[in-house]
Amino acid sequence: MSKTAIIALFALLIPVAAAAQPAAEKSSSERVRNNPAAQYMLIKTVVGQSIGVVDARALPADGEGYNLLKYCWTPANVLGDWAERAGLAGEMIVRALETNAWARDLTRSGYPTGPVSEAIGRYEAALVAAGFTEAARTRAVDTLVSELGAMRRTAPGAAQIRAIYRCDRQARSLGLNYTTLPEGGRVRFVPYVLHQLCNSQQLNPDEPVRCDYWMDAKSEEPISFAGETVYSVRWPDGSVASGRFDPEAQRSAGTVTLRRRPPQPADKKPADK
Numbered sequence: 001m002s003k004t005a006i007i008a009l010f011a012l013l014i015p016v017a018a019a020a021q022p023a024a025e026k027s028s029s030e031r032v033r034n035n036p037a038a039q040y041m042l043i044k045t046v047v048g049q050s051i052g053v054v055d056a057r058a059l060p061a062d063g064e065g066y067n068l069l070k071y072c073w074t075p076a077n078v079l080g081d082w083a084e085r086a087g088l089a090g091e092m093i094v095r096a097l098e099t100n101a102w103a104r105d106l107t108r109s110g111y112p113t114g115p116v117s118e119a120i121g122r123y124e125a126a127l128v129a130a131g132f133t134e135a136a137r138t139r140a141v142d143t144l145v146s147e148l149g150a151m152r153r154t155a156p157g158a159a160q161i162r163a164i165y166r167c168d169r170q171a172r173s174l175g176l177n178y179t180t181l182p183e184g185g186r187v188r189f190v191p192y193v194l195h196q197l198c199n200s201q202q203l204n205p206d207e208p209v210r211c212d213y214w215m216d217a218k219s220e221e222p223i224s225f226a227g228e229t230v231y232s233v234r235w236p237d238g239s240v241a242s243g244r245f246d247p248e249a250q251r252s253a254g255t256v257t258l259r260r261r262p263p264q265p266a267d268k269k270p271a272d273k
Contacts, residue, residue, distance in 0.1 A: 028198045032089045037128050039201075044124075046196050047096040050228075064111045068141060072167040074099040080174045080224030083193050083200040085213055091132040092192055099124060110158030111151060119147045159198030175222030176247055178256045185233040185241075187217035187258060192228035192244055201222050206232065206242070225256075233258050 032039040050162035075083035075090040078097060083090055099120050106116045121142045130136030141163050148161040178187060190205075190213050198204070198211035208214035214232075217223065232242045241260050249255045 004041060020179045023031070023229060027210050028194075028201055029087055029089060029212050031201055032087075032092070036088065036092075036131070039089075040096070040124070040128055042200055043089065043197060044091045044096045044099075046193065047093060048100060050193060050196065054175055066105060067164050067166070068145065068161065068163045069165050069167075071098070071100075071101055073165060075116050076224075077167075077189050077224075078226055079194075081227035082194065082215065086134060086191075086194060089194065089197060089213075093197075095124065095127060095132065097135075100221050106148070111148065112155060115151055116148075119144055119151070122147075133135055137185070146181065173228050174224040176225050176250055176256050177222050177254060178217060178219075178258060180233055180235070181257060181259045182235065185235045185258065185260070187231060188214050188226075189217060190214045190230050191226070192230055195244075205230075230257055233260070235260060 032043075073094045075086060075094055079086050079090050082149050086093070098258050102120055103113075103117060107113050123144045126140040126143070127136055145161050145163050152158045180187060188208065190211070194213040195205045195211070198213070204211045205211045217247070228244055229243070230244045234239065234240045239260055241258065245256055249257065
């Protein structure tokens with residue numbers, strides 16, 4: 001996220017954030033609901049630090065102009081089986097990914113960086129004020145298209161802007177099975193971006209009560225993993241393993257294998273003289 005974009009968004013949202021300080025906060029999702037303006041700024045920073053998913057979906061501009069809705073940024077496509085559990089935080093993550101992609105692509109399409117950042121900031125502020133509803137997003141997209149159209153008149157060579165929904169053309173399978181070695185491990189998962197959100201909220205991201213996006217694994221059917229995922233495994237003997245994996249690297253195999261790490265050798269004591 002550029003410095004210009006941060007300043008534009010901060011200027012628009014900080015009055016809302018200051019007026020919405022909650023009295024008592026517990027879990028991550030409660031913090032998001034209690035102070036959406038401040039939490040959206042935090043999520044915007046978290047997403048900006050893991051911008052690879054935006055760059056991975058980058059597509060070249062086409063001759064018909066730039067489509068603001070060219071990428072299918074939806075909770076299901078970004079968070080898989082965690083779309084519902086993430087709730088408002090998930091909606092914020094999706095919009096943060098969307099606006100980061102816009103800031104990159106519109107600059108490449110000939111629009112001036114500063115005015116684009118300010119226009120995107122107003123779009124985000126409208127969503128925050130309306131609770132990130134789909135109706136508010138539709139209105140905000142229409143407003144942004146109009147603002148960019150006016151901007152284009154003073155930006156020779158800038159691409160024409162459109163907003164054409166195309167998510168129905170981007171269906172993809174996200175389902176993967178999992179197994180533990182040795183067998184019998186109890187597993188829970190959380191998307192890495194939500195794990196990082198908890199960490200940025202100064203919560204213990206490995207504690208599933210406060211970082212309340214963790215889900216126990218289901219063994220009866222595949223799990224939809226959309227991006228980097230953190231896992232924790234506990235075996236009946238009390239041994240544990242944790243880490244994270246990229247599901248894209250596991251698509252061909254169709255199964256994620258979570259292994260117990262071998263015990264580390266004890267430090268050798270110095271020999272007696």
